[in-house]
Amino acid sequence: MPAPQTPPATPPARAPLLDVANLSVSFASDRGRVKAIDDVSFTVQEGEILSIVGESGSGKTVTLLSLLGLNDPRTTFVDGSVLFRGQRILEMSDRQMRRIRGKDIGLISQDPMTALTPVYTIGWQIVEQIRAHERIAKAAARKRAIDLLAEVGFANPAEAVDRYPHQLSGGMRQRALIALALSCNPALLVADEPTTALDVTVQAQVLDLLLRLRDDFGSAIILITHDMGVVSEVADRVHVMYAGRIVERGTTDAVFADPQHPYTWGLLASIPPLHGARQARLRSIPGLPPTADGIPAGCGFAPRCRFAFDACAARPPDRRGDSHSAMCFLDPSDRERLRSEMLERERPA
Amino acid sequence: MLTAIIQRLAQMVFVMFGISALVFLIFFATPGADPAARIAGRNAAQETVEAIRHDFGFDRPLPVQYGIMMKRLFISRDLTSFVNRGLQVVPQVLAAAPITLSLVCGAAVLWVVGGIAVGVLAALTRDTIIDKALMMLALIGVSMPVFWFGEMMNLVSQSRFHDTWLFSWVPGLGYKSLWTDPWGWFKTLVIPWFTLAALYIGIYGRVLRANLVEAYQEDFIRTARAKGLSPARVMVRHALRVSLIPFVTMFGLDFGVLVGGAALLTEVVFGLNGVGRLTYQALLSLDLPMILATVMYASFFVVVTNALVDMLYVLIDPRVRKS
Missing domain, CATH: 1.10.3720.10 (MetI-like)
Known part of the structure; x- marks a missing residue:
């Protein structure tokens, strides 16, 4: 079994493991630059699970790829600063970045069906990663791959290590991917919708696995998802993303108990209730999210927001310091009333 | 693995048989054309044509003709081309x-x-x-x-x-x-x-x-x-x-x-x-x-x-x- 992560020498004053400040990402398109991520900031502490929620196209994956430097540099422009253990990683050369990728920051991809190279065994792929970062004999690396596979719940890891991806089920491939991401004991795991492609029972197993790994290995996890159920299950803190901005941030308990942004209200209202009469239709948020080139200058959600008023044409203040805050002009004292009004009015027939 | 290879070899033989039969039929069994005359070449004497007809069995049923042709091509390897002054085909x-x-x-x-x-x-x-x-x-x-x-x-x-x-x-x-x-x-x-x-x-x-x-x-x-x-x-x-x-x-x-x-x-x-x-x-x-x-x-x-x-x-x- 890989030794649990020894806590790295903590920098003074509990600096966060990852500190993303004013991150903006834009793409080159036919009509000039299009901003996909607009001034996003967040931090991740050691051993913490931060969840970033939002619908497709809200910029979750782009954010995460920029952290790893995996965007295509020819078409993508990244601004802002990302500090990982106090080092500015956006400015790093590719060679320096490669030492961090896979070793200190592990990626768990969204679709386990396509995320493994089809022509190699999973053992080979894990060994490849270990040996890319550590001077270690093949046999020893293979032994560690078997241990890792056992760790992520393969019943017969010594046999599974020689399996090809196509010989494994979706859940098993996702576990293999997690083993791959964990193979160098990363301090930070970025998981891009790790449960989306899986069926519900396997989803629950994979989430349990992530929680257990956090406890065993002490890795911090950024969990990208659009599934509020997943968030409530595992995350310590939640950031809600909409149209390339973080519109609400707070601890999971606070956001679920007292959501502040009308978009979050809509997201939470769309979760089907477990009790009571079955709804004929699930609640939804009317309208569509804007495409990257059509995001309004002011509040991105204003066109779909029933409470929008004049002030929303300007950019709402982003109160980053607070433990729970929303990018919204609504008066905090009015929110409770407006939300219950919305829930009442939209109660499905 | 071995059975797969043998299977594959058998398939190859089968495909080649199909091709040979097809080519044979196209060139030797086209109605209205006399293969003996063609093999003998232009301006061949009537006796030569007759000899070829007998030699290749063109006066016998088609399967026999095919058999004779394959035997001369693969086994005795003495199939000769008369167009080319009696040169043997296989060595060429x-x-x-x-x-x-x-x-x-x-x-x-x-x-x-x-x-x-x-x-x-x-x-x-x-x-x-x-x-x-x-x-x-x-x-x-x-x-x-x-x-x-x-x-x-x-x-x-x-x-x-x-x-x-x-x-x-x-x-x-x-x-x-x-x-x-x-x-x-x-x-x-x-x-x-x-x-x-x-x-x-x-x-x-x-x-x-x-x-x-x-x-x-x-x-x-x-x-x-x-x-x-x-x-x-x-x-x-x-x-x-x-x-x-x-x-x-x-x-x-x-x-x-x-x-x-x-x-x-x-x-x-x-x-x-x-x-x-x-x-x-x-x-x-x-x-x-x-x-x-x-x-x-x-x-x-x-x-x-x-x-x-x-x-x-x-x-x-x-x-x-x-x-």
Whole structure:
């Protein structure tokens, strides 16, 4: 079994493991630059699970790829600063970045069906990663791959290590991917919708696995998802993303108990209730999210927001310091009333 | 594994039987044409025609005719072509085969190496000037007619610049045996190899580039990069490795067809008396026994290379392996 992560020498004053400040990402398109991520900031502490929620196209994956430097540099422009253990990683050369990728920051991809190279065994792929970062004999690396596979719940890891991806089920491939991401004991795991492609029972197993790994290995996890159920299950803190901005941030308990942004209200209202009469239709948020080139200058959600008023044409203040805050002009004292009004009015027939 | 190979061999025999029957029927059982008269050639004496008719069994039922033909082609190997003054067919094919094999094998090495180099370099430098220049060159290679390119090479190396230091080493046209004169063999074939390979380097380079560019959109490449691998390793061990599968398919088809005689134009331009030329001449004079022999030879190579490609698949793509 890989030794649990020894806590790295903590920098003074509990600096966060990852500190993303004013991150903006834009793409080159036919009509000039299009901003996909607009001034996003967040931090991740050691051993913490931060969840970033939002619908497709809200910029979750782009954010995460920029952290790893995996965007295509020819078409993508990244601004802002990302500090990982106090080092500015956006400015790093590719060679320096490669030492961090896979070793200190592990990626768990969204679709386990396509995320493994089809022509190699999973053992080979894990060994490849270990040996890319550590001077270690093949046999020893293979032994560690078997241990890792056992760790992520393969019943017969010594046999599974020689399996090809196509010989494994979706859940098993996702576990293999997690083993791959964990193979160098990363301090930070970025998981891009790790449960989306899986069926519900396997989803629950994979989430349990992530929680257990956090406890065993002490890795911090950024969990990208659009599934509020997943968030409530595992995350310590939640950031809600909409149209390339973080519109609400707070601890999971606070956001679920007292959501502040009308978009979050809509997201939470769309979760089907477990009790009571079955709804004929699930609640939804009317309208569509804007495409990257059509995001309004002011509040991105204003066109779909029933409470929008004049002030929303300007950019709402982003109160980053607070433990729970929303990018919204609504008066905090009015929110409770407006939300219950919305829930009442939209109660499905 | 062994049963799979035996199965595959049996399939090959079956396919070749089908081809031979088909070719036999087309040339020997077409209604309204007398094969005996055709084999005898133009202006043959009536007795010769009669003798051939009896010899080949054309006065007997079709299956017997087919049997006699196959026996003379494969077992007694004394099938003779009367058009060509009674020359035996099988030794001619056997004499032409090494020439074609030398030409195509050498060109194949060049075009596989060249195609991979062009494809990988273009994919790595995608959308830059290098990529565009390479793709332009590849397109030129694809669109140049091989007979024109061959003649240009001849013009340059045999006459215009033959007396300069550049091409004074080029021997005259024709083939030299590998066994008696290996250096001469190499020197006579370098330019034909390059000429034949130019087209295929173009095609393979462009196809491989497209496959690689597509592979780079795949999630597993993102995984490989997220693992912290070097760009070279991501390219060679992941993108190229996966893109080689369609590459091998194409190679098997092209190689088989070329060995079977499709390198005709190159052979003619460089005075190499290979199988392509033999087939061409047989068709011109409607030399039926020779046509039958060359078609059987060609189909043999197409079938064999296809079988080899299938076996190669098992090696390079675990997904086709049966668990």
